[in-house]
Amino acid sequence: MKNIFSMKKIFSFLKPIIPVKERKVLKRIEYTILHTKLEEHVIVNLQSAQEHEKLLDKIFTETKKHNANNVTRTNAYLSILSRRPELHCAFLAHTVSKNGGYYMTDLKSSYMDAILPHGEKETYFLFLEECNAAIFQDAYPQLLLYDESTKQCKPLYFLLSHFHVSRFMVPVWNLFHQEGNSTMLTTALIINEQKMLEKRVLLNRKKSRLPFSDILFQLQEKLGFTSIYFTLAGGR
Secondary structure: OHHHHHHHHHHHHHHHHOOHHHHHHHHHHHHHHHOOOOOOOOOOOHHHHHHHHHHHHHHHHHHHHHOOOHHHHHHHHHHHHHHOOOOHHHHHHHHHHHHHHHHHHHHHOHHHHHOOOHHHHHHHHHHHHHHHHHHHHHHHHHHHHHHHHHHHOOOOHHHHHHHOOOOOHHHHHHHHHHHOOHHHHHHHHHHHHHHHHHHHHHOOHHHHOOOOOOHHHHOOOOOOOOOOOOOOHHHO
């Protein structure tokens, strides 16, 4: 019940800042969450359990392998997008990761020396790396599990709990599996990743090693570190 109330708070908070046309998507997500049992009891035989174990090991291995650095993460998103173009969220993740790489490269360049001391540059670089790695660790297993669910023609999203993915996403993926609403899925994943980052990074200052009250951190938006650039058709 506590989780249901927290979901209501999220949607209440987002409503004023979401365009009217997109609120229907949020309403659909909210309805799905509130009308789905939080606990799913799945009865499987021994053979299925062994198959699930192999699948989990495979996804864990793939996620760890591709979470090595920003380049491997960006390429991994693009790879799964090429296989599953209906995953608009994979394109968004690829773009966010690619932009993160741009900013991390900028931080290592010499022209930033006049703006940030070396120590501060390293702190911000590690912060961007931590955020991108956390997003990948949470989002990529979801994409791989969808890929496998599509191959097997059956939903396997009850396995998401093994990757510490919020239960919020289980009914969302089940709904996407049935209806294929890419906008709904992308919106839900954005909400999920924002909450995840808030919990694992932003609310844990010691872990993130970043002084959030520091004026330099507050100036990051002015420096363009929070902007996302999309490549249009023709490479523009």
